[in-house]
Amino acid sequence: MKYITSCSCGTIDVCLILPKAIELYRPRQCDCDFCNAYNLRYLSDVDGILWFSPIEKLRIIKQGSEQARFWQCLYCEQVIAVTNEYDGEVRGAVSSALFEEYCVLRENDIISPKTLSASEKSKRWTQIWCKVEHSAV
Secondary structure, eight states, X not given: OEEEEEOTTSOSEEEEEOSSOGGGOOOEEEOSHHHHHTTOOEEOOTTOEXXXXXXXXXXXXXXXXXXXXXXXXXXXXXXXXXXXXXXTEEEEEEEGGGTTTTSOOOOOEEEOGGGSOHHHHHXXXXXXXXXXXXXXO
């Protein structure tokens, strides 16, 4: 199923393709200080595809082990997605807040990736995050 949205100011376009209806997914709520500060929850599926643009209107923020890139709109400062490159492939998860106005999402799952080593994080992300399709990431 294909879902199209944008950030709160309309600058960043987002397309998420999931194998199941978005309402069947439980957003993951990371318990790290950065995600808590931004009240972030993420959606992804290993068989999904994530696309967002224009890249030049996004700021990259790195936190913790600095493996993950958080993509934030330069204008409204909404965090759009988080990505990681592993073995030449970019995978990512999208902020569920982008879809909450028009989709009923399930209760959040609380996760704690800060308890994982850097290599465990990267490996886990390849197993749960969507393929990101745009060359600028």
